[in-house]
Amino acid sequence: xxxxxxxxxxxxxxxxxxxxxxxxxxxxxxxxxxxxxxxxxxxxxxxxxxxxxxxxxxxxxxxxxxxxxxxxxxxxxxxxxxxxxxxxxxxxxxxxxxxxxxxxxxxxxxxxxxxxxxxxxxxxxxxxxxxxxxxxxxxx
Amino acid sequence: xxxxxxxxxxxxxxxxxxxxxxxxxxxxxxxxxxxxxxxxxxxxxxxxxxxxxxxxxxxxxxxxxxxxxxxxxxxxxxxxxxxxxxxxxxxxxxxxxxxxxxxxxxxxxxxxxxxxxxxxxxxxxxxxxxxxxxxxxxxxxxxxxxxxxxxxxxxxxxxxxxxxxxxxxxxxxxxxxxxxxxxxxxxxxxxxxxxxxxxxxxxxxxxxxxxxxxxxxxxxxxxxxxxxxxxxxxxxxxxxxxxxxxxxxxxxxxxxxxxxxxxxxxxxxxxxxxxxxxxxxxxxxxxxxxxxxxxxxxxxxxxxxxxxxxxxxxxxxxxxxxxxxxxxxxxxxxxxxxxxxxxxxxxxxxxxxxxxxxxxxxxxxxxxxxxxxxxxxxxxxxxxxxxxxxxxxxxxxxxxxxxxxxxxxxxxxxxxxxxxxxxxxxxxxxxxxxxxxxxxxxxxxxxxxxxxxxxxxxxxxxxxxxxxxxxxxxxxxxxxxxxxxxxxxxxxxxxxxxxxxxxxxxxxxxxxxxxxxxxxxxxxxxxxxxxxxxxxxxxxxxxxxxxxxxxxxxxxxxxxxxxxxxxxxxxxxxxxxxxxxxxxxxxxxxxxxxxxxxxxxxxxxxxxxxxxxxxxxxxxxxxxxxxxxxxxxxxxxxxxxxxxxxxxxxxxxxxxxxxxxxxxxxxxxxxxxxxxxxxxxxxxxxxxxxxxxxxxxxxxxxxxxxxxxxxxxxxxxxxxxxxxxxxxxxxxxxxxxxxxxxxxxxxxxxxxxxxxxxxxxxxxxxxxxxxxxxxxxxxxxxxxxxxxxxxxxxxxxxxxxx
Numbered sequence: 001x002x003x004x005x006x007x008x009x010x011x012x013x014x015x016x017x018x019x020x021x022x023x024x025x026x027x028x029x030x031x032x033x034x035x036x037x038x039x040x041x042x043x044x045x046x047x048x049x050x051x052x053x054x055x056x057x058x059x060x061x062x063x064x065x066x067x068x069x070x071x072x073x074x075x076x077x078x079x080x081x082x083x084x085x086x087x088x089x090x091x092x093x094x095x096x097x098x099x100x101x102x103x104x105x106x107x108x109x110x111x112x113x114x115x116x117x118x119x120x121x122x123x124x125x126x127x128x129x130x131x132x133x134x135x136x137x138x139x140x
Numbered sequence: 141x142x143x144x145x146x147x148x149x150x151x152x153x154x155x156x157x158x159x160x161x162x163x164x165x166x167x168x169x170x171x172x173x174x175x176x177x178x179x180x181x182x183x184x185x186x187x188x189x190x191x192x193x194x195x196x197x198x199x200x201x202x203x204x205x206x207x208x209x210x211x212x213x214x215x216x217x218x219x220x221x222x223x224x225x226x227x228x229x230x231x232x233x234x235x236x237x238x239x240x241x242x243x244x245x246x247x248x249x250x251x252x253x254x255x256x257x258x259x260x261x262x263x264x265x266x267x268x269x270x271x272x273x274x275x276x277x278x279x280x281x282x283x284x285x286x287x288x289x290x291x292x293x294x295x296x297x298x299x300x301x302x303x304x305x306x307x308x309x310x311x312x313x314x315x316x317x318x319x320x321x322x323x324x325x326x327x328x329x330x331x332x333x334x335x336x337x338x339x340x341x342x343x344x345x346x347x348x349x350x351x352x353x354x355x356x357x358x359x360x361x362x363x364x365x366x367x368x369x370x371x372x373x374x375x376x377x378x379x380x381x382x383x384x385x386x387x388x389x390x391x392x393x394x395x396x397x398x399x400x401x402x403x404x405x406x407x408x409x410x411x412x413x414x415x416x417x418x419x420x421x422x423x424x425x426x427x428x429x430x431x432x433x434x435x436x437x438x439x440x441x442x443x444x445x446x447x448x449x450x451x452x453x454x455x456x457x458x459x460x461x462x463x464x465x466x467x468x469x470x471x472x473x474x475x476x477x478x479x480x481x482x483x484x485x486x487x488x489x490x491x492x493x494x495x496x497x498x499x500x501x502x503x504x505x506x507x508x509x510x511x512x513x514x515x516x517x518x519x520x521x522x523x524x525x526x527x528x529x530x531x532x533x534x535x536x537x538x539x540x541x542x543x544x545x546x547x548x549x550x551x552x553x554x555x556x557x558x559x560x561x562x563x564x565x566x567x568x569x570x571x572x573x574x575x576x577x578x579x580x581x582x583x584x585x586x587x588x589x590x591x592x593x594x595x596x597x598x599x600x601x602x603x604x605x606x607x608x609x610x611x612x613x614x615x616x617x618x619x620x621x622x623x624x625x626x627x628x629x630x631x632x633x634x635x636x637x638x639x640x641x642x643x644x645x646x647x648x649x650x651x652x653x654x655x656x657x658x659x660x661x662x663x664x665x666x667x668x669x670x671x672x673x674x675x676x677x678x679x680x681x682x683x684x685x686x687x688x689x690x691x692x693x694x695x696x697x698x699x700x701x702x703x704x705x706x707x708x709x710x711x712x713x714x715x716x717x718x719x720x721x722x723x724x725x726x727x728x729x730x731x732x733x734x735x736x737x738x739x740x741x742x743x744x745x746x747x748x749x750x751x752x753x754x755x756x757x758x759x760x761x762x763x764x765x766x767x768x769x770x771x772x773x774x775x776x777x778x779x780x781x782x783x784x785x786x787x788x789x790x791x792x793x794x795x796x797x798x799x800x801x802x803x804x805x806x807x808x809x810x811x812x813x814x815x816x817x818x819x820x821x822x823x824x825x826x827x828x829x830x831x832x833x834x835x836x837x838x839x840x841x842x843x844x845x846x847x848x849x850x851x852x853x854x855x856x857x858x859x860x861x862x863x864x865x866x867x868x869x870x871x872x873x874x875x876x877x878x879x880x881x882x883x884x885x886x887x888x889x890x891x892x893x894x895x896x897x898x899x900x901x902x903x904x905x906x907x908x909x910x911x912x913x914x915x916x917x918x919x920x921x922x923x924x925x926x927x928x929x930x931x932x933x934x935x936x937x938x939x940x941x942x
Contacts, residue, residue: 125917
């Protein structure tokens with residue numbers, strides 16, 4: 001049975017970017033307002049799932065040619081590296097640092113090592129979830 | 141220099157071996173490895189000067205200071221002797237292996253990594269002053285021995301032998317750890333030196349004998365004493381350099397080292413002297429008796445090693461007598477033990493190497509196929525002859541000297557008056573003499589059946605010829621030592637043996653020169669040992685000549701009644717028994733496992749809740765019910781009911797999604813935006829995942845469940861619901877510990893520089909949790925990928941024997 005999903009596909013093409021940008025926003029906003037790496041990652045996963053529903057697995061793999069397993073590994077390394085980095089400054093494992101910086105365009109911005117850690121969380125969530133979906137969905 | 145670090149030098153070197161093996165193809169990896177033992181050997185010889193004067197050297201590396209655990213390298217006469225043996229024989233074995241193992245065919249990377257691992261472990265065993273680090277290294281020797289025996293892992297025999305040695309030695313190691321911990325409790329320290337110093341205070345402690353037996357179990361399993369020797373013959377599946385190194389010269393002597401090291405603590409005990417001497421003598425007799433039965437060259441050597449280890453063990457036991465009686469009569473034993481330990485390493489090492497050469501050049505080790513190789517392999521024959529004659533205890537070889545001293549010590553036991561030795565002492569020299577006769581027979585059997593007689597042309601897989609020069613260097617060096625030591629026994633005694641004896645008997649000697657033993661080959665016609673030796677040669681010679689007439693009597697013993705049969709039966713029994721027990725509850729259905737998990741969860745939690753009287757409900761802290769909440773609750777209940785009643789799985793999944801969304805709505809109502817957001821997205825993604833896996837699930841109706849099954853399921857489901865509700869209510873109302881939220885509110889700006897407490901908890905306050913959670917998530921992802929993607933590859937199953 002062939003379904004007519006033109007509406008779904010057309011909407012998805014727009015909505016995907018809205019969700020994805022929203023997830024990026026939520027990721028960066030996380031330290032002060034609701035959000036964070038975990039939710040952000042899940043939202044991105046949701047956006048990709050939407051793509052998968054509207055199109056098929058192969059099209060999505062072509063559009064997003066990432067190896068999600070490696071993405072998981074990178075995320076894990078990033079998180080672990082941030083946590084372990086503090087050892088080199090002679091402070092206990094997992095001590096975070098933050099300070100305010102004046103950046104062009106953004107003005108005074110507070111930068112955290114916690115954000116790097118959160119980026120790791122983001123990548124692991126997306127990578128692991130999509131790996132699972134791809135391997136289950138791609139198995140015939 | 142902190143020489144404790146040198147223990148780890150081989151391990152550090154091992155890190156580079158795989159690269160050298162892969163990148164530098166033209167040079168045999170063994171040449172690089174050879175540097176390590178040579179350098180260490182030269183370095184350790186510099187300590188001889190200190191230990192000759194009765195001194196020692198200490199170097200320490202802290203490991204877990206709060207528990208009193210550290211790496212301490214304590215070098216006294218005994219440790220130096222063993223360190224020199226390990227590095228010296230190690231160097232010769234590595235040299236030998238360069239010619240034994242083909243660099244194009246063998247996985248040299250693996251081999252030398254294991255070998256270096258072993259070297260570090262063994263150095264650690266003999267130098268550690270801390271019993272816990274001693275134990276660590278001890279088990280590391282078992283593991284590296286396991287890896288080396290299983291080096292040719294495609295052979296059934298290798299894997300079997302590796303597992304057997306691991307089972308036996310690790311069992312002993314664990315017992316020994318128990319003994320160490322008891323010692324630690326009694327003496328209040330893990331340092332061997334301090335334990336020795338304070339040993340008189342806990343000699344009567346109730347744990348004393350238990351600790352003694354446990355530690356002896358460790359030593360007996362490692363040193364292949366009766367009845368644990370069964371692993372050693374099977375360990376002969378290892379490449380011959382390994383047999384020469386681990387299973388004759390070094391690792392199996394770790395048990396002897398342990399007994400020697402703990403002699404000052406335990407010598408006071410009657411049990412110690414009886415057990416060590418008795419088991420040692422029994423092993424000596426048993427091993428020599430069964431060596432004559434064997435037909436494989438390496439098996440003969442394995443049993444002879446068992447027997448010789450027993451000999452040294454019994455001497456260590458007899459040496460402990462000096463703790464009770466300070467007479468010159470008994471002081472021979474400990475000297476003889478250490479002296480024979482050196483001699484055994486030299487002659488047995490060379491014999492193993494010759495066995496390897498014969499195997500390498502003729503393609504077989506079966507003594508029934510060999511014969512008449514003397515004219516083809518003259519150098520090998522000479523070395524084998526020297527080694528065997530030394531083993532048989534004939535002059536002019538070093539084995540003669542230590543064998544005489546052994547007989548002398550066994551004769552002396554008759555004069556020991558404590559612990560019933562006066563009555564039973566006569567047994568010792570008699571058994572020792574009988575065992576020596578058999579030793580004589582198997583030594584002759586080994587060398588003459590291989591090298592003399594008629595050549596059996598056509599039975600050998602390869603055309604025999606003499607080994608390459610490089611392969612002969614190591615055995616020839618060892619054979620020269622065998623002869624050399626005979627002529628300068630007192631130099632060896634002064635440099636190596638006496639400092640070691642002093643280290644074992646600190647209660648008796650304070651300087652090596654006080655050890656009043658002078659080795660001489662000739663004691664005059666009046667000495668009993670001389671006539672015993674003459675008897676050994678006479679009777680042994682007669683029995684050897686008539687060997688073919690009585691060797692068949694060995695076949696009377698059925699295989700199932702041997703110790704090997706017992707081991708096999710135990711292994712099969714425990715494997716089958718465990719299987720049967722597992723099958724009782726492992727049905728292979730996830731349904732069943734979930735039942736166990738949920739039932740266990742609710743029963744234990746509810747039981748604890750009421751046993752600890754932890755259940756509290758505090759109505760006053762509840763929020764007010766509003767209209768939105770009420771409506772949402774109704775939706776939630778309806779959705780749950782749909783899940784239960786749904787006839788199709790698709791309906792159930794969608795209803796489950798509705799449950800999740802209404803929970804998210806509750807989070808909105810109670811002002812938890814972070815949770816609401818996460819819940820919403822999670823629900824979306826998990827419904828999508830459910831739909832993905834949906835088509836693979838069996839039909840909903842087809843569960844094969846009966847009424848009673850369903851009743852059990854319902855009870856457990858209700859139980860879980862009840863548990864969660866009760867726990868939720870109690871944890872909300874129970875205020876044993878003040879809430880931490882105020883702390884978060886106070887510090888979120890100042891300490892963490894954030895605004896959203898929920899997220900700061902995730903990444904900062906409780907970052908560890910998140911780190912482990914994402915690790916679990918990643919593992920789950922890789923697990924799913926592995927199960928699905930690798931399933932196809934696994935079907936083309938590879939035979940492990942290929």
